[in-house]
Amino acid sequence: MTKTKLSRVVGIGMALAVAGCGTLPHQTAVTSKTATASALMLRSSDSMEGFMANAFTTADKDRDGVLSGKEAGMTAAQFKVMDRDSDGTLSHEEWNYRLPENQTNAALVPFQPLVDETFKAIDANKDGLLSNEEVRALAPASDRNVAPEPIKLGAVLGALHRADANGDGAITKAEFPAFYTIISQDGGSRGWFGNIAQVLMGGYLAVTSRLGEHIALHPSRKKNDQGTPAKFGYAFEEVSFKTSDGLTIRGWYIPAAHPTDKSVIEAHGINDCRDTFVREGQIKMLHEDYNQLAFDLRNQGTSDGKITSFGLFEARDVIAASTWLHAHGSNHVAAYGISLGASAVMNAAAQDHSIEGVIDDCAFSTVRSAFAGFANITFIPCPELIAAAILVRGNEELGADMTAGQPISVAHRINPRPLLIIHGANDPNIPPEDSSLNFQAAGEGFHKELWFAPGAGHAVSAVVQPKAYEEHLKSFLNVAFGGAAGFPVPKI
Numbered sequence: 001m002t003k004t005k006l007s008r009v010v011g012i013g014m015a016l017a018v019a020g021c022g023t024l025p026h027q028t029a030v031t032s033k034t035a036t037a038s039a040l041m042l043r044s045s046d047s048m049e050g051f052m053a054n055a056f057t058t059a060d061k062d063r064d065g066v067l068s069g070k071e072a073g074m075t076a077a078q079f080k081v082m083d084r085d086s087d088g089t090l091s092h093e094e095w096n097y098r099l100p101e102n103q104t105n106a107a108l109v110p111f112q113p114l115v116d117e118t119f120k121a122i123d124a125n126k127d128g129l130l131s132n133e134e135v136r137a138l139a140p141a142s143d144r145n146v147a148p149e150p151i152k153l154g155a156v157l158g159a160l161h162r163a164d165a166n167g168d169g170a171i172t173k174a175e176f177p178a179f180y181t182i183i184s185q186d187g188g189s190r191g192w193f194g195n196i197a198q199v200l201m202g203g204y205l206a207v208t209s210r211l212g213e214h215i216a217l218h219p220s221r222k223k224n225d226q227g228t229p230a231k232f233g234y235a236f237e238e239v240s241f242k243t244s245d246g247l248t249i250r251g252w253y254i255p256a257a258h259p260t261d262k263s264v265i266e267a268h269g270i271n272d273c274r275d276t277f278v279r280e281g282q283i284k285m286l287h288e289d290y291n292q293l294a295f296d297l298r299n300q301g302t303s304d305g306k307i308t309s310f311g312l313f314e315a316r317d318v319i320a321a322s323t324w325l326h327a328h329g330s331n332h333v334a335a336y337g338i339s340l341g342a343s344a345v346m347n348a349a350a351q352d353h354s355i356e357g358v359i360d361d362c363a364f365s366t367v368r369s370a371f372a373g374f375a376n377i378t379f380i381p382c383p384e385l386i387a388a389a390i391l392v393r394g395n396e397e398l399g400a401d402m403t404a405g406q407p408i409s410v411a412h413r414i415n416p417r418p419l420l421i422i423h424g425a426n427d428p429n430i431p432p433e434d435s436s437l438n439f440q441a442a443g444e445g446f447h448k449e450l451w452f453a454p455g456a457g458h459a460v461s462a463v464v465q466p467k468a469y470e471e472h473l474k475s476f477l478n479v480a481f482g483g484a485a486g487f488p489v490p491k492i
Contacts, residue, residue, distance in 0.1 A: 048206065075110065096195045205385060216310075266295070314344035318349075363438060418476065422451050
C-alpha cells in the first residue's frame with residue numbers, strides 16, 4: 001500500500017480527516033472528583049493563547065523549559081523559522097514571539113503542509129470548499145460540558161467573514177491561508193497577527209487536536225463478529241459486572257477444560273472487543289489450564305461508557321473483572337491485556353494486589369507516545385506536537401490527567417508480582433522501545449520477562465508467532481501462580 005493510499009485509508013488516524021467531521025456527535029464529559037492539579041491547570045486553556053501555552057508545556061517531555069527539535073516534531077525548515085536565536089531549541093519567548101505582519105507570508109511557506117492538512121481536515125465532503133456548516137463545526141456545541149474550547153464560535157464566524165474574499169459564504173483553498181491566519185488569533189481581540197506559534201501552529205494544532213481527541217477518546221465500537229468461544233467447541237457464559245463508577249461491563253466467562261481456581265482476565269486494545277481473543281487464538285491457548293474472563297472495555301464493544309481514557313479509568317473495568325472472578329470461585333487471578341488493554345491491566349494491578357501476575361502485550365509507555373504513534377502512521381506533519389495537543393484536549397474533556405495511569409508511571413507498583421512484557425519487534429504504531437522503558441520502570445528484584453516477537457507488528461504477536469507466544473503465556477502463568485520459571489529472566 002502506498003504512503004498516499006495508506007494516509008487515505010487511515011485518514012487522519014489520531015488527528016485528521018474524520019469522515020463526517022462536520023457533524024461530530026456531542027459527547028457528555030466524564031467528570032472526576034480526583035482530578036489532579038495538573039489536569040485542573042490544563043482546563044484553564046480557555047483561549048488560543050492558553051491552549052498554545054499548554055501545548056508547549058505538554059510537549060516539553062524533559063521539563064527543561066525549552067522544546068528540542070525532537071519534542072517539537074517539526075521539519076528543519078519549520079523549526080528554523082521559530083528558532084530565532086538558532087540555538088537548536090525553542091524557548092517560551094520564541095514560542096510567544098509577536099510576528100510582524102510583513103514577515104508572515106515568508107514565514108508561512110515551510111508551514112504550508114500544515115495549512116493544507118488543516119483545510120483537508122475541515123473539508124468533510126471533500127468538495128474543495130469549506131461551507132458555513134463545515135467551518136461552524138470547528139466551534140464547540142454550546143451545551144457541551146467541558147472546559148472552554150480554544151476555538152470559539154465568534155472567532156470562527158468572524159474568520160469566515162473576513163477571509164471570504166468573494167462573499168459567496170464559503171472558503172476556497174486560495175482563501176484558506178487568510179482564514180487559517182485569522183483563526184489562529186484569540187478571536188481577533190489582539191489584532192490581525194499574534195505570536196509566531198499561534199500564526200504558524202495555532203490553527204493546525206487547534207483543528208487537528210480537536211478531531212484527533214474525538215477519535216482517540218470516542219473510538220468507533222467494534223461488534224463481536226469473529227465468533228464466540230463456541231467456535232472451538234468450548235462452553236462459555238455471557239456475564240456482566242459493575243465498575244466502581246457504575247458502568248456495566250459485559251464479557252464471556254470460559255471455564256477451563258479441567259476444574260481449577262486459577263483464572264486469567266483478558267482485556268483487548270482500542271477499536272476492538274473481546275472477540276480478538278477468539279480471532280487471535282489466546283482463548284484456545286489457555287483453555288486447558290485456566291478459566292478465562294474476556295470482556296469489552298468501557299466505551300467499546302457492548303459495554304457501557306461514553307469515553308476512553310487510555311488505561312486510567314479502564315483499570316476500574318479490570319478491577320471489577322477481578323472482583324467478579326474472586327466472587328465466583330477463583331482464588332488466583334492474573335491479568336492480561338493488549339495495547340490499551342495492557343495499559344489498563346498494569347494500572348489495575350498497581351491498585352489491586354489480588355491480581356497475582358500481569359501480562360502486557362505492546363502497551364505504550366506514555367499516553368503521548370500512543371497518540372504520537374498513531375499520528376506518525378498517518379504521515380501528518382508535526383506528530384509530536386499533535387500528540388501533545390491531543391493530550392491537552394483529552395485531559396480537558398476527561399476531567400482528569402490520563403498520564404497518572406500510564407504504564408511507565410505505574411509499572412513499579414506491580415513489583416513484587418511477576419510481570420511479562422511482549423512486544424512486536426516490527427511494531428509501527430508503538431515502538432518496541434516503549435516496552436523496554438516499561439520493563440526498566442518496573443524495577444528490579446522480582447520476576448519479570450521481556451520478549452520481542454520476531455516479525456510482528458502492533459498487537460499481532462499471537463498471530464505471527466503463535467507457538468512461541470503460547471509457550472511464553474503458559475510458562476509465565478505457571479510462575480505467576482506459584483510454579484517454576486520456564487524462560488530465563490532477560491537482562492537489558
